[in-house]
Structures are given as C-alpha cells and as structure tokens.
Amino acid sequence: MVSLGNKANVSHDEYNALKAICASRNGDNFIRMSSSELGNLISVSQQAASRILIGLEKSGLIERKAMGRSHGVNLTESGLAFLYSEMAELSNILGVNEDTTIKGIVSSGLGEGRYYVSKKPYVIEFTEKLGIVPYPGTLNLKIPPEWESTLRMLQAREGILINGFESDDRSYGDVKAFKCLLKDTPCAAIFPYRSVYRDVLEIISQDFLREKFHLQDGDEVVVHFTSKN
Amino acid sequence: MVSLGNKANVSHDEYNALKAICASRNGDNFIRMSSSELGNLISVSQQAASRILIGLEKSGLIERKAMGRSHGVNLTESGLAFLYSEMAELSNILGVNEDTTIKGIVSSGLGEGRYYVSKKPYVIEFTEKLGIVPYPGTLNLKIPPEWESTLRMLQAREGILINGFESDDRSYGDVKAFKCLLKDTPCAAIFPYRSVYRDVLEIISQDFLREKFHLQDGDEVVVHFTSKN
DNA sequence: ATTACTAGCCAACGAGTAT
C-alpha cells in the first residue's frame, strides 16, 4: 500500500517550488530567490509564487529572511524531510535501491540508543519484531557528510515500527528500526520515530559489537541494509 | 536547474493515482481497481477518481480494459517512465545515489549501438562530450530482471546529450550517454534518447572490451556509474 | 454492485495594483 496521507499536505505547485528551492540550495545558507524567479522556474505567475512561498513558510517547510528588498529562502529540516520521504516512497513503489550501504565512524557517546535497549518494553519489541535480543548498549556511528543523503533517504523509509509506551513518570516515543548487517552479523539501526536529522547511526545487535570486532573510536565501519527494510 | 516541464503534465491527484496503481501493480498484468477503491487510496471521491482514470488513459499513462462490469488497469511504459523520471529528478536534486552499479550478462547481437559508433557525426560528439573515441562496436549486456529497476532509474536520469543529425536518406535520433567504468576502463552506456525500456545496456569504449577482458557470451560483468551522470 | 455524466461550489489561478 502507498503511504499517502501521513505527509504534509502540499499542492502540486508547492511541491514543485520545494524541488526548485532544493535544487538551487547551498547547504544551510539562504539563497536569493525572488517570487518572479520562482514563478518562472515552476511556470506560475509572480503572484502565485508569492502566495506559494507564504504558504510553505506557514507550513514550516521553508524559511525566509529579508535580504534588502528581496528575500532569502531555504528549506527547513521538515521541508528537506518531505522531499526525502517523497523519494523514499517512490523508491519503495518502484523497487529501486532495496540494498543500501552506509559508511560510518565508530564514536562514543553520541546517541540515546543505550536508553532504548535498557527499557524492557522496547527490548520485548526488538526481540519480537527484529529477532534481536539486544545487547544492552548501542554502537554509535558518526556519518560523514558524503553519506548524509543516503542516511536521510534510509531514515525516510518506512522501517519497522517499535511502539513506545508510558511509564509512571514519562512517556517513551515510538522507534523506527531497519534490519542491517555489520560484517554478516545481524543488527538493526534505530531512530526515534519523530526526530530531526542527526548524522548519527545507532546500531543494536545481540552481540557486543565493539568487542566482537575489536572496534575503536575512529574506525570506519560499513553497514549493509538488506532488501525490504 | 530542475528539469520541470519536459514532462507529462500531471496534476497532484493524477500523480498520486499513478503511485497507487504502481504500488499495487503486478508486472504486465491488469489489476482490478474500481474507481471508488482508487478514490479511497488517494482520498478523492469516486467521481474524481473516475475522471482521473479517464484523464490518465487519454494521456497514455495508464491502460484499462473492461473486466466484467469493472475495469482492469495497468501503467503503460510511459506511465512507468514518468514515475522513474520523477524519482530520478528527486535523486538528482537530493544528491542521492550518485554512484550506481549494474550487473549484466555479455550477449551478442542485442542492440543497435554498433550503428551509432559507425556514424561519423555521433563519433565526433562521443569524442568531444565523453572524451571517448569509440572502438567501432559496442559491448551488449543483457540486464537480468533483478536489475531492471536500477537500469530504468539510470535511464531516467539526464545523462549527456549526444545530438542526432540528418543524412541524405534519413534522420538519426538523439542519444543519451552515461559515463561509467568497466574494471577501471572508462566507458559510456548509450541509449536512444526516445525509446521504450529494453533490458539491454550498450557500452562503448576506446578499447575493444570483449578482447581486452576476454569476455564471452554469458559472462557476468559489473558496470559502475560514477558521480554526476 | 459498477462507470461516468451534470450541476453547483470553492480553492487557487492570473491580472491589476499598492507599498
């Protein structure tokens, strides 16, 4: 089934505008783009482009700031995430890229994953849904910039839902997991379900991966994501 | 720049309909999908879904046939190509998948590529735009079904345009080329610009690849497509 | 049950224009 609907409600023109803005994007910098320029790019009038920009800003998909009498514009995290999720959906539907590889650098103390593998309700779900009784700790990988788009794309996929739960004091959010292999050892990458992008990949496994593979901070590791999820 | 506009003009709902049809697709078979089913999938009324189906059929993106009192529906080649091109565009914009690998089986007599490398105007363009003075013959690879989506995705990308030309007797069409490597030897894959999908990859190179690598029909070859294009 | 026409409505367009 297509996962239509759990996504920002964006019109055709707004979608094209997001693509155009993304295409002329320069990292985190605001780029100058007048409403008539945008209008030309997506074949609508200056007035419509202006309205579209206002709408996208209201929905939090882009941000703007005054630059002289024109405006600078850039995608927000959620605007970028929208495009990645669109891409992930097409890739799902079309069956492209079922296998993905990501490289990361072993690092300490980056994530909150340790947290997840120490809470019983999560552990039960990991066991049932992933077939992994997790070692009580995660392997944290820092993802270098050249793999950012691959990681974002992965994270935009559906993955396996690990349900959150409520405890006495607070609530624990849903987690999204992706099965993967690290040197033939079955693992899973886990992400908080609702989270902004971070250049970190947290890996859980039945084994203590650091020890098993004699990994040190700074070592490069290849994670292979297999077929569906 | 985004390549908006050289594409079928498809509304938001039509686009969603194409995705929904593609998602429940079963190869070349027509699948049963009533207009109300489609309406539910893409959150429009049965009436709108009906109109959308009629419109998509008129634009040649889907085909339908009567099945009892309901209809069977399937994407046409050009409907599928549309989704792939959408995906390729997003992938371009987002910088995902700049490197792609495709496996193929060495085969004889599959393509018309030999044709291209024997016509002087093409040869001049290959030399100028690809830096390859092509050996007068192509290596033909048959692409197995599990690599089909990768090949389609590649073919949907922009590539390097090799202009066609007119001769006394007939006209020769544009060609789309993608630089690639075969065991570190610089090559290019070439496709007729306007063509339906075929499970064939035609490789040109300065070298006679068959001889250089002692390739026989049936041998498996890995082609690596590097960075942009 | 289907598909798809017609009617009526409304969101979103372009044009004109103020700032």
Add this chain to the structure above:
DNA sequence: TATACTCGTTGGCTAGTAA
C-alpha cells in the same frame, strides 16, 4: 526593481444520478 493584496475567473472538487 521588490512583495503581496484584492478581484474576477476558472479548473477541478463533491454530490446527485443515469446507465
């Protein structure tokens, strides 16, 4: 030059209904 308002128009929606 910009941005973005108002206004008149219209493409595309839903609802009703014929076949």
